Amino acid sequence: MKDSGILQKFLLILLFVFVDEFVVFAQQDSTKQKSWHENVIGVSGFYSLQSPFGELANRYGLNSDVGVYPFFMLKNNFTFGLEFNYMFGNQLKGDAAHILDNLKTDNGQVLNTNGEYANIVLSERGFFAGGRIGKIFYLKKGKKTALITNLGIGLLQHKIRIEVEGNNVPGLYGDYSKGYDRLTNGLAINQFLGVGYMPLYSPINFFVGIEVNEAWTKNRRDFNFDTMECDDHQRHDFLFGIKAGWIITIYKQDIKQYYYF
Secondary structure, three states: OHHHHHHHHHHHHHHHHHHHHHHHHHHOOHHHOOOOOOOEEEEEEEEEEEEEEEHHHHOEOOEEEEEEEEEEEOOOOEEEEEEEEEEEEOOEOHHHHHOOHHHEOOOOOEEOOOOOEOOEEEEEEEEEEEEEEEEEEEOOOOOOEEEEEEEEEEEEEEEEEEEEHHHOOHHHOHHHHHHOOOOEEEEEEEEEEEEEEOOOOOOEEEEEEEEEEEEEEEEOOOOEOOOOEOOOOOEEEEEEEEEEEEEEEEEOOOHHHOOOO
């Protein structure tokens, strides 16, 4: 796939940057290192607007993504930590918008136990959970503007949320709704490239950039009630997003080395 080739090239470029920086750092004499900070503990909160492509674009439209990333930054500006993102959207496409057609009457409505039209809302829900490593490159001597790169690996999951007002549709009671929700998950990698405003020893910083997610997923339900078949084929899902957020940092510094007058 053309999209997959572009993502793989992007991933290889980021890997090359990480490896190159790590090798240079390892070859230097540790006694000669002059770091501008000690180790840093931080936490990032962020929002992304994501557009699906690949097979995922056949099911969903634009979605939002919010998350948190606690991390640790070493003296050489390498970062590592854990990330959790919550995905949500209300745009369903293709077959996903018609999963309840077999429950509808001739006029296109679903009846509840009272013989009334049921109020049903379909939407997208999902998450990413995993680990990240990265590198921060400061662009000026003032150490305020930085280029931020990250690579992540973890689990991506998405499904169709079926919300029934009053929970009074027989065909969707309890676990019956699971036969329609297309619960899907699998291994995912993501890459982020952005810029940040991160002044020296400032507790609050900001960033914005682009992120690409690639996942190899499968439907985890044994049987889809609407298609009357098992769907076990390997999927290739992609998400492209614009990501922005804030970072709160705590610097551990040696007070003997810094004096302010």
